[in-house]
Amino acid sequence: MVERILRNMVGKKHEPLTGIDGKVIVVAHDLSPSDILQIDKTTVIGFITEMGGKTSHTSILARALEIPAVVGMERIASVVTENATIIIDGFTGVVILNPDQETFRDYLRRKQHYEYVERELLKLKDLPAVTLDGFAMILKANVEIVEEVPSVRRHGAEGIGLYRTEMLFFNRENLPDEEEQFHAYAEIVREMAPKPVTIRTLDVGGDKVLTDLNLGDEANPALGVRAIRLSLMQPEAFRAQLRAILRASAHGKVRVFFPMISGVDEVRRAKAIVEEVKQELRRAFIPFDEEIEIGIMIEIPSAVIIADLLAREVDFFSVGTNDLIQYSLAIDRTNEHLSALYEPLHPAVLRSLKMVVEAAHGAGIAACICGEMAGEPEYLPILLGLGFDELSMNAVSIPRVKKILRRCTKKEAEAVAARAMTYATAQEAESYLRSVIAARFSDSFD
Ligand code: PEP
Ligand code: MG
Numbered sequence: 229m230v231e232r233i234l235r236n237m238v239g240k241k242h243e244p245l246t247g248i249d250g251k252v253i254v255v256a257h258d259l260s261p262s263d264i265l266q267i268d269k270t271t272v273i274g275f276i277t278e279m280g281g282k283t284s285h286t287s288i289l290a291r292a293l294e295i296p297a298v299v300g301m302e303r304i305a306s307v308v309t310e311n312a313t314i315i316i317d318g319f320t321g322v323v324i325l326n327p328d329q330e331t332f333r334d335y336l337r338r339k340q341h342y343e344y345v346e347r348e349l350l351k352l353k354d355l356p357a358v359t360l361d362g363f364a365m366i367l368k369a370n371v372e373i374v375e376e377v378p379s380v381r382r383h384g385a386e387g388i389g390l391y392r393t394e395m396l397f398f399n400r401e402n403l404p405d406e407e408e409q410f411h412a413y414a415e416i417v418r419e420m421a422p423k424p425v426t427i428r429t430l431d432v433g434g435d436k437v438l439t440d441l442n443l444g445d446e447a448n449p450a451l452g453v454r455a456i457r458l459s460l461m462q463p464e465a466f467r468a469q470l471r472a473i474l475r476a477s478a479h480g481k482v483r484v485f486f487p488m489i490s491g492v493d494e495v496r497r498a499k500a501i502v503e504e505v506k507q508e509l510r511r512a513f514i515p516f517d518e519e520i521e522i523g524i525m526i527e528i529p530s531a532v533i534i535a536d537l538l539a540r541e542v543d544f545f546s547v548g549t550n551d552l553i554q555y556s557l558a559i560d561r562t563n564e565h566l567s568a569l570y571e572p573l574h575p576a577v578l579r580s581l582k583m584v585v586e587a588a589h590g591a592g593i594a595a596c597i598c599g600e601m602a603g604e605p606e607y608l609p610i611l612l613g614l615g616f617d618e619l620s621m622n623a624v625s626i627p628r629v630k631k632i633l634r635r636c637t638k639k640e641a642e643a644v645a646a647r648a649m650t651y652a653t654a655q656e657a658e659s660y661l662r663s664v665i666a667a668r669f670s671d672s673f674d
Contacts (some may be wrong), residue, residue, distance in 0.1 A: 234258065253316060255308050261436055262398035264289040265373070267348045274316050276304050276323055277288050282569060283550040283600045284562040285435050285637050286575050289395075289620045290318075292372055294379070297322050300564030348662045349627035353384035357630050358574075359612070363638040366618040367626050368426070370598055374412065377419045379623045384630070387423040387481075389620020390546065390598040391416060393469070394432050403465065409472035421480030426546070426620070427527070427597075429498075431455045431487035435562045450560065455488030460497055470505045477517035479543060485523035490530045495541045527551035532580040535587030545588045546620070549599025555579055571654035572601045573661065578610070578649050585615040594618060603674065613645025640668075 251273050264286055265610065267275075273296070280286050280299035290297040296318040304514070310326060310623035311539065315324040315335045319342075324331060349461065352611055357367045368389030369380040373396075380388065385651050396412050397403055416427050432438040433454020446452035459466035473484050486498050499522060524531070524538060527548030532540060539545065549572060554561040556577060559570050571577065581597075588595035596618035601607050603621025605628045611619060612633065651657040 253314050255305050255314075257305055259286050261285040261289050261395070263292065264295070265395060265399055266293060269292070269293065269295060274318070274587035276301050276316060278302055278304055279562065279564055281561050281567045283553075283565060283570070286562075288370075288550075288600065289372060291624065293369070294624060300567055302564060304442050309438070323363055340350050347625075349631065350382065352627045352630050352634075353382070353635065355384075355630070357386070357633055359633060359636050359638050359641070361637040361639060363612075365612060365616070365633055366596075367630055367633075368424075368618060368620040369623040369626060370620050371416070371623075374416050374419070376623065379418060380420070383595055383623040383626040385423070385623055385626055388416070388425040389596060389618060391425055391427045392431065393428060393432050394436055394438070397430065397432065397438050398436075406468040406472045409469055410475045413472055413476035413482075417476045417480035417482055421462075424481040424483055426483040426485060426523070427476070428485050428487055429456070429459055429469055429473070433458060450554070456494055456498060457485075457488065460494065463501065466498075466501060467505055468504055471509065474505060474509055474516040474520065475514060476500075477520050477600045482517060483521040483523060483544070485525060485544070487525045487548070488527060488551070489524040489538065490528045491534065492537050492541060495538060497526055499541070524594075525551075526584050527555065527599075529556050529580070532556075532583055536590060539587045539591035539593055542593065544594040544596060545584060546596040546598045547581065547584055549577070549581075549597060549601040552580060552599065553601075556580060572604075572607060573610075573648065573654040573657035575649070575652060575654070575657070577654075578614075578645075578657070581611075581614050581616075582649065589615065595622060603629065605632045606661060607619075609636055609641045609644040609664060610648050610661065611634060611645075612638060613641035613643070613648075615642075632669055635669060635672060 251271060254272055254331040256275065256277050259277050273336040275297050277299045278301060279433065284299065287297065287299050296316055298316050298321050300483060301323055304323065313326050315327050356364065358364045367387050368387045371377065371380060371388050372392045373378055396409065403652035411526050413427060434450045453461060473482065476482055489495055502522060506516065510630035521543035522543035523546055524542050525548045526532060526535060550561055553559065553570060553572060557569065557571065557574060559566045561570065585595045594617045597611060597616055598620040602611065602619035608629050613662060619629065648657045648660060652662065
């Protein structure tokens with residue numbers, strides 16, 4: 229990403245990212261997920277923030293909307309000047325201010341190479357996601373807004389594995405009512421049909437602040453009234469969302485799941501409300517899928533430890549590695565000072581993933597992952613080897629992950645996962661994985 233015009237928001241009050249003239253790269257102390265949703269990609273062609281981590285929702289949205297971004301670049305705002313020339317490399321997190329001509333040309337070449345690789349990868353779109361020894365892994369996409377659906381299709385997703393409905397609730401005066409939610413969900417469901425859409429109930433709180441519903445300031449928002457807890461405390465809003473989701477299930481294949489489940493009681497309470505809502509719809513002769521599958525996110529360590537108990541209650545598990553890593557390692561996913569400690573291959577994380585798969589399969593239900601880890605091609609051998617059935621990721625990553633998948637056998641992936649689990653530190657597991665990638669797949673990582 230190379231651009232000459234820069235808008236420096238330092239020292240200015242919170243400004244909307246709308247009504248900007250010309251093409252700009254925004255440099256800001258912080259941007260929220262709702263700021264990102266307002267970005268007009270024809271003017272804002274990239275951004276840099278001082279705050280944030282790779283799995284913060286701001287980063288996730290930037291990837292989903294294909295906006296080049298570097299987050300967590302401390303003090304950047306005080307060193308850039310307006311109208312500087314700036315290069316941002318969203319892959320490596322490198323930012324270059326006022327590059328010399330040679331660097332400028334080098335990055336232009338890299339950009340062209342990236343576009344070429346992307347075009348080549350899209351040729352994998354219609355090839356099956358199967359290993360060399362015939363294991364079919366289901367690869368789906370995560371989406372936030374309906375506008376992403378064309379990209380989901382273009383990248384060959386087999387459905388939507390995570391629809392983050394909360395984005396519908398941002399940047400507005402009033403909360404969306406049942407009718408509005410129904411139209412939004414049904415649109416995505418119809419556009420994806422007959423492929424399934426997995427709709428997550430509202431997951432606000434933490435770094436996704438929604439002042440209308442949240443219960444005011446909290447000392448520890450990441451541990452606060454969020455996600456399913458909030459839904460269970462605000463049953464009217466929860467019922468409206470469930471009615472909308474169930475009604476949308478008459479328009480294609482829908483699965484529903486609950487975020488931030490910490491125990492069986494929450495699952496039972498949420499399911500009881502689903503049952504009540506179904507009963508209301510039946511009485512009113514409003515169609516919905518009677519067989520709709522209900523799942524939960526596994527993203528709190530307590531849910532991992534009791535995964536066997538939870539597996540009896542639901543139809544599928546989807547592991548939210550972004551939060552599971554955050555809560556297991558006590559690493560704030562949005563804190564730029566801790567990004568080096570955010571370790572997907574920490575033995576505690578790998579053991580957790582294994583426990584989740586074993587519990588799911590023990591109960592005969594599917595084990596999926598929808599955290600960012602699922603979209604990192606280098607982790608594919610481990611996730612495949614651990615036994616996951618389904619991975620859901622940002623659409624752009626699907627062909628990259630599929631390319632590796634099609635070049636592995638499940639058997640060798642099992643051996644890689646088993647070996648990775650023997651290491652005492654994430655660094656050791658990472659360096660082992662790097663050696664596997666270099667020996668087996670280096671030409672697949674352009
Ligand atoms: C996760 O926590 O991994 C996840 C997929 O949910 P979110 O990123 O929306 O918290
Ligand atoms: Mg989460």
